Amino acid sequence: MRDETSEQPAPLRSGYTTGSCATATSLAAARLLLAGEVSEVAEIVLPKGQRVPMRLTFCRLLETGDGGESDESGEGSDPGRIAEAGTIKDAGDDPDVTHGALVFARVRLLAEPGVRFRAGPGVGTVTRAGLTLAVGEPAINPVPRQMMARHLDELAEQYGYRGGFEVTVGVEGGAQLALKTMNPRLGIVGGLSILGTTGIVRPFSCSAYIASIHQGIDVARANGYTHLAACTGNASEDAMRAHYGLPDIALIEMGDFVGAVLKHMKRAPVERLSICGGFGKLSKLAAGHLDLHSRNSSIDLEQLATWAAQHGADDALQAAMRAANTSQQALALAHARQVPLGDMVCRRALAVARDIVPPEVNVEMFAIDRQGNLVGVAR
Template identity: 50%
Template structure:
């Protein structure tokens, strides 16, 4: 989901935290409204985050017109690989009608919501509730300091944001025209993958709001294309869960749909069968000895078991099983199903596990069977 790479840091050095698009938009809004209210552009501009942190942001640009003011902040994501790192987040503030409060609109590069199930309504700019609340507080603070009305229209823009958004899940979620303004705390924790988890949850919300009764989470593009073709699913039913199988299933436990398919490659689903909920390589490797013992339950003889246990990769192990006529994929799928079933509510959802090889051919299945 990212085309950014973290900074090179000496080994053992703590990773540097960054700031969300919501925090940057708040800083830009506060600076612009300060200028519009007669207080000038504060540079740096200090804001208060929901948990009490008070970071200061340098302004990358500032402009002033007769009835508007604009300020911009360059997003610093710290050492997190974030597609919006380095993007210019701008806020243009204009006076609004008396009693209108703080209203928001999407400028260049900020998306609009076109589907139900997201935290903001259809037709609204894709600015999440927490950033909206932060910007409202910033406007209230300046209004009190300058003794002016806090009735304003805040337009958030990210030049080039529509192109950046093509590398995110926004188009699939029905957020069109650009990026979302996100961030519950205002802080980006490096490699927390909170944005990906957020996208998984919003994808499920959108599918439920559309009345879909079957969703499919995939570990990668190959398995996603294969499961979509296998079940003839619409795009809105496809959840890019990546390595976060546990995260997706736990959300589906409390936000259920009737049918759930987990689709992935041989190595990822093998790890799921061995109790991994996050199947990224940094969380550990598949146990090939355990895989060999599972192969025995599918009829592998001792020689085949030994070859599987001595394999360099899971793919090689599957190859040995195939040569021996052993249905290792189905055995792995059954074991993964048994584990994953405990993460959902089986009274409200049925679960299926599908395993695909690198060519998109199905090599294992458990569940549904109807």
């Protein structure tokens, strides 16, 4: 569990990705095999050139085999040995599901040059097409693979080793942690993905979530789904599942990042895109906001009253809507007077979306109330 956050303002602290953790631990384990050196800290170089030391929880020889056949590629190496190293993932101040998890790598020497990756306990396996990794591959993303391979190649050159490495990456408790991510929906089974493009976790950055949205769209398309529903949360997913009977793979959990969905349609279009969200969030999209989080956009009750006026709301209703505590209250006031505010908001949101997506994508909007009932539609 994280320490309680200080009440005093302070700069947000960055952390390191699971890809950086896997790189540091595989490097330390390989060094133990090649040089007999037990490391307490492993220094790695991130993709943009920063050098960072990562403290290890353990670095040890896991298994001594029977010696096996002689390794003709390395001097004094024993292909029967396996070494492992682990580190605690520190995500800084980012609310990362893997913060505090033990990430480890087990390394075995191979006669053939190169690096072979395997999924250890808590790391998933790809079972659906559409990701950057082939079906059957361990869910270790391309940049972490490149980071590990580069560090291991440099280590091999340093010690005159001409063989290769088998690297098994694991995350303690990763199978349970993965249930809190989109991995099951993406067809990544058995655990987490080893992620990272820069090696650094920026606090409260949105890049990982947006990447998972893009992956969800790509996987659905690769598996033949031409109608997708992008939803802001569980209630909107339930509404689309009930309305269309869509399977989970076609339901894209976009959260507040509707802009990420709409912009990705330019590179990965589908025949039909249904967008469903709470009325308040869709009112933000209707006003032109593509990030629906409260820190970046606000519900504008004045704007809602103005839109209602264009469809017959009198001065008293407009005043009541402006004084409402929530958008849901404003919606209820309008609907009680037969002013179709939900449909109006959906039509305006649809216009914003159509300005972004390619014309071949048939977009539609659905707004729901807090009970999950449809309160507005536009096609």
